[in-house]
Amino acid sequence: MSKTFRRFMITILMLVLTPSISQAVTKYEFLTGLLTARGLNWDESPEAPYNDAPGFLLRTGYVSDTVSKLDGPVTRREALRWCIESLGMTFEAGLFTDYPTGFTDDRNLTAFEKGCLVIATHMNPPLLSVSDFKGERFSGASNLTLNEARNILQRLGNASRNFSLDVIRNPVKGLRVHIHREGVPSGIPEWRFYADGIKTKAAADYFKSSLKAEGYEVSIAGVNGSYSVRSQKLDDYNDVRRLETVAKARGLTTRVLPSMSNPNTRVVPRFWVMLMIDPSYFRISPIASSSGPTELRTLSSIYGQNNVQAAINAGFFGVLKGGKGYPIGALRVNGRNFSLPYDMRGCMAWNEDDEAMFAVAESTEDGGYWPEMSNIIQAGPMLIDDGETARYEENFASSLISARHPRSAVGLNAEGSWVFMVVDGRNGMHSSGATISELTDIMRGQGMIYALNLDGGGSTEIMIDGKIWNIPSDGYERRISYALGAIPR
DSSP, X not given: OOHHHHHHHHHHHHHHHSOOOOXXXXXXXXXXXXXXXXXXXXXXXXXXXXXXXXXXXXXXXXXXXXXXXXTSBOBHHHHHHHXXXXXXXXXXXXXXXXXXXXXXXXXXXXXXXXXHHHHHHHSBSOSOOGGGXXXXXXXXXXXXXXXXXXXXXXXXXXXXXXXEEEEEEEEETTEEEXXXXXXXXXXXXXXXXXXXXXXXXXXXXXXXXXXXXXXXXXXXXXXXXXXEEEEOOBSOHHHHHHHHHHHHHTTOEEEEEEEOOOOTTSOOOEEEEEEEEOTTTEEEEEEOOTTOTTBOBOHHHHXXXXXXXXXXXXXXXXXXXGGBEEEOSOEEETTEEEEOOOXXXXXXXXXXXXXXXXXXXXXXXXXXXXTTOSEEEEXXXXXEETTEEOOOOOOOOHHHHHSOBOEEEEEEETTSXXXXXXXXXXXXXTBOXXXXXXXXXXXXXXXXXXEEEOOOGGGOOEXXXXXXOSOOTTSSOOOBSOEEEEEEO
16 A cells, blocks of 8 residues: 555545544645545546645646645635535536625625535535534634534535535516526546637737647637637646636636536536516516627627516527528517518417417418417427427427537416526536426426427526526627517516
């Protein structure tokens, strides 16, 4: 047995078996225990600095901090951050930065740490409880004791096997948001680094050559009217940190996306957001940029040009040269037809009296179809019809139906509320998406009586009260033709 492996085993035994004492725990000991609690595979490497558990963990990106002085004590706030990050909950923590934590001294924490604390106390099983601390004070700067480390790592191990998070928020009267996350990542990710906002091809070529001189292979692509540089897959998160430093020094924006295999047969992480819209306070309407649905714009741009409190991407669309596009399938807005139906695909139609219908339309119908309905959108397939799983043949490709993708959907629940839903996907650390069957099961489980699948993939996005509440799978907003908006009455 090697010296490193013996040290690894001794640390785990200390953290799990030692009686409750107030002895401080080192960063090395805590990171070693964290790796084991998460059940991540670790093989010794003969190359420093990755010949021990903490070095390996920091290399994976499960903990994104740059950690120094591993022999120094770990604080409560550090342990909190590292545990929540290791569960793949970085984005979710960002959603809860303004949510009450239940601790009286949370003003001493960063906004991200506040979000981590909300997750730690609301997740099932909980990682922390207010009752764990005296006087409802978290005391984030205090050193973590051995007893505290033992308790938190045991709970982290439980969460690694069976995890869920459900938080309800009411950002505005008449809007109710349900945020759900289940499962945690279990593989070792690789990472793609992107530097965006390069103005010219010549500048992109120069940046590419400078990175190649430092040993990084990158490629160039056009993104939203500028250029982007993309790295090869990186298995060392330290390389991501170095590339971020270089790019930000040049004034570029950056994206970092994980690459991780998640076969459909495995239990995988899944994140969804469901927005319930009270029709007493809001009406819904198709919305587009000020130039109409042929002008492709990001959802945030469309949101900003319309008087809406919430919005979700809507139907399918085609892309033409010069940033133009066109809706695919029926689109009617306030009585005006922009596009006729696509053959045998699901539609949702409604009027100003909140009378609605979900049906499959035929392309043979002319502009006079459903005259009583002032608004129509078409996408498909239909998911739920009168409370039952829809069984219409809409002739979509099997890859769209049976593979896991990011998803968007619209529906009506039993209380008569409109519902916007997104399921994130293509992100093994955050959410792997859903099949059409899984999306249907989620929406039926949440009380939908009618539901229609909308455009998904990289277009999936939801905005509520001026903020994006999910992660677009490309790491940035895709330009779309039109959206659905919730407009205050």
